[in-house]
Every structure is written in C-alpha cells, then in structure tokens.
Amino acid sequence: DANKRPTTKQIMEQDTIKLYLRMQEEKEQQQNEIAQLKQQLAKQQPQPIASKPKQQSISTKPKVTSEPKIIIQAPVTQATVTQVRNVLSPVESRCLQDVEVCGDTYKHTEENDYFCTLLYNPLMNKGIVKIEVLNVKDLGGVGIADESVRYGRDEWPNIRGYDKIVDYCYNGDILHIGDYGGNSDFDDDGCRIGMELNMESNPRSLTFFNDDEEQPIFIINIPKAVRIFCLIGYKGASFKINKFEFLSTPTARHGEGSRAWEYGKEWNK
Helix, strand or coil, X not given: CHHHCCCHHHHHHHHHHHHHHHHHHHHHHHHXXXXXXXXXXXXXXXXXXXXXXXXXCCCCCCCXXXXXXECCCCCCCCCCEEECCCCCEECCCHHHHHEEEECCEEEECCCCCCCEEEEEECCECCCEEEEEEEEXXXXXXXEEEECCCCCCCCXXXXXXXXXXXXXXXXXXXXXXXXXXXXXXXXXXXXXXXXXXXXXXXXXXXXXXXXXXXXXXXXXXXXXXCEEXXXXXXXXXXXXXXXXXXXXXXXXXXXXXXXXXXXXCCEECC
C-alpha cells in the first residue's frame, strides 16, 4: 500500500538518527582509547617539557606570491568510505631509534628530546584519501612532503626546504613558503587531526580537519605524489594513526569562508 510507505522525510530522519548514534558511539570509543593510552603513558615519569619553538619560515626558491582564493561551496554528497587498517607504515629512518612503536601508536622515548619527523608509506598519488591522527600527548605537527623528501635523526619537517612540505602546526599555523594562521590549534591532548588528500581533483587539494570540523585554510596544486608525516620532539610525546580511508567522493566542502593557498608559491598574509 503506497499510503503506508515511509515518506522521504521519515527516511532521512531515520538516517540522521542512525548517523548521530554512530557518531556518539565513535566518540565514546575514542574517549575510552584516549583514557587507556594516557594510563599507559602515566606509568612512566614525564620529564619537564620546554615551550615549543616555532619553526622559522625560510624560502629556498624565488618568491612567487599567491593571494587566497575564495571558494564557492560545493553541493553536498554522501561519501562512501572504505577503511583500510594496518597499511600505513613508517619509512625507514634513523629517527625511529627515538620512537617506540606499538601497533598504530608512536611514542617518543625518554632518552632525549630529538625531533622525530616520521614519514609514512604508501605514497599518495591517486584517489581520495583521508587520514586521522590522534594527539595523545604533545603532537607537534602533521602534513605532507614531496615524494623526494627523506628525514634523518633530529630533523624538522622543513630541513629539506619549506617548498617541499605543507606543515599544519599544533598552534594552527600552516607552514609552506611563508606561514599563515587561521586554522584551529590542536595543542590539547585528545584532539583528532584529519587530512583529506584529493589526488583526482583539478587542481589536487589538501584539506585539514580538527575534531571532524573542516578547517578554512586548504591547499591546492599539491604535488602529484606525496607522503604524510607526523612530528614529535619531546620525551613521552605520542600520537596514534586512527584512520586511513579511501573515499569515493570528498567530504571537504570548501564552503563560505574557506581560503585556498597554492602550493609552490609564497603566501602573503
């Protein structure tokens, strides 16, 4: 009987309720994981931590300035997610001497305060990929590096040149050739930082998320092949790779207030 069929509005309301319940369940699970990780970290006596130094922006290329581009909001579409576990692996590096690895969790040893910039395989060169990193304690930054970049022991992400990276810092700054504030900081333990790389769009783009909230500053014309990186540099600092997903459609909307900065050009505030 057609009269007994649920209306489109009723179906959408049911889907919204299911989505809300699923988000609440994931949030509770996340809080439990953070509590367990902090209990493990508490077994070791933390050392005094100096204030985090700000990376200095030094251009290694001739200056080509870029003005932010205002992006019109895209139509909302439902993304199909295929989650892949245990496939992100750190690139071999001497910096791993200063990191304890337990599954998807990475913790700085108590032996020194060396900077550890961990690059990850696989190389990102196709599809729409979304990664989420949990700041367990004192995560310094996350971002992307050109496929040619490698890191050694006690090295900042910018050691091969700012023109080779995009670094989303704990204080909300985005570093490239120049730096630009405007995104939310993730200095608090428990923050979840997302990166969505759209290698199929023209231009290719990198969008950041903070606790599932899309950030206004995003990057366009990123290189055709990149790796993600995470930075820690203090005794006991720790993070966890929460998710690595392939999407059929992007979740980034680049709506009102979003600003696109172009990779390879100096950013003018």
